Amino acid sequence: MSNIYIEYTFKVSPPVPGNEILIAELGYAGFESFVENENEVIAYIQKQEWNKKILHEIGILKNKNFSIQYHSKEIEQVNWNAEWEKNFNPIEVDGICTVRAPFHPKPATKYDIIIEPKMSFGTGHHETTHMMIQHLLKLDLNGKKVLDMGCGTGVLAILAEKLGAAPIDAIDIDNWCYVNSLENVERNNCTHILVYEGDVLLLEGKKYDVIIANINRNILLEDIPEYSKSLNKNGILLLSGFYKEDILTISKKCEEYSFELIETIEKNNWVSIKFLN
Incomplete structure (x- = not known):
């Protein structure tokens, strides 16, 4: 028997950065998948997960x-595959890295990542993933032990390996993301x-050069x-998933634990920050 879904269609003005903010907030509220067109965002949630106060x-x-x-x-x-195939275009970051679907032609960029996102987060389209890729491309990851926390599709862990990192742990609390990352x-x-399903408790006793x-x-x-x-000492912490107005709050928390802010990237009000331990 097919699952019943609730489909919401949103028309946002202005769409930039409105669409991205809306998608992020809906994702946190439990919406499973999104289709973003030029003039609208379509969001889906299973009826059993829906309630009248969901928005x-x-x-x-507001x-x-x-x-x-x-x-x-x-x-x-x-049919999620049909939906994202209609709307998923390749993403190129700084002329160096391409994130694409299996049905796209092989690009000429140095790093080629093939992602079938289904309902997981992290195709490179979202500003936060794009900025994290930019940070990673600037790092020397050869032989570094890396953690991708909240890995989504696994795209950042995959890029880390292509940049020479090893070993790499990828962790997500969501079962769909865990399976999709695998x-x-x-x-x-x-x-x-190595991909794990779970949360920060899995870090007990583990050490990394880059998180x-x-x-x-x-x-x-x-x-x-x-x-x-x-x-590890002199390790690098890359954080994203928050807005420009959250920089002070995040930075203060990091300072409490002796992290030094090194670099900030901003894109459409979203932020990604590099800290040194």
Whole structure:
């Protein structure tokens, strides 16, 4: 028997950065998948996970800087592959790295990552993933032990291996992301990545040279103390998944654990920060 989904269609003005903020907030609220067109965002959530107050905590809907209209309807099981194939275009970062689907032609860039995202987060389209890729491309990762926390599709762990890192742990609390990361690791012929399903508790007793965490503000604030314990001296911490206005809060928390802010990248009000331990 097919699952019943609730489909929401949003028209956001202005769409930049409105669409990305909306998608991020809906994702935290439990929406499973999104289709972003030029003039609208379509979001899906299983009916069993839906409630009448599902949009009450979506902050951008109350933000006077944006005008958002929406409607919803019930639908049968969505063919996710067909949906993302229609809307997933290759992403090129700084002319060096391409993130693409299996059906796209092989690019001329130095690093080629093949991702079949399904319902997982991390195709490179979102600003936070794009900025984290930019950070990684600047690092010397040869022989470095790396953690990709909240790995989503595994795209950042895969890039880390292509940049010479080994070994690499990729962790996500979401089962779909865990399974999808395993698939993408195999798809990219990676041999130094171990994927785990779980949270920060899995870091007990482990040490890394580089920790990547593209999650969200509140989880980052909770987990920074554990990152501090797990990062080697002079290690690098890359954080993203939050807005420009959160920089001070995140930075203060990091300073409590002797992290030094080295570099900030901003894109459409989203931020990615590099810290040194």
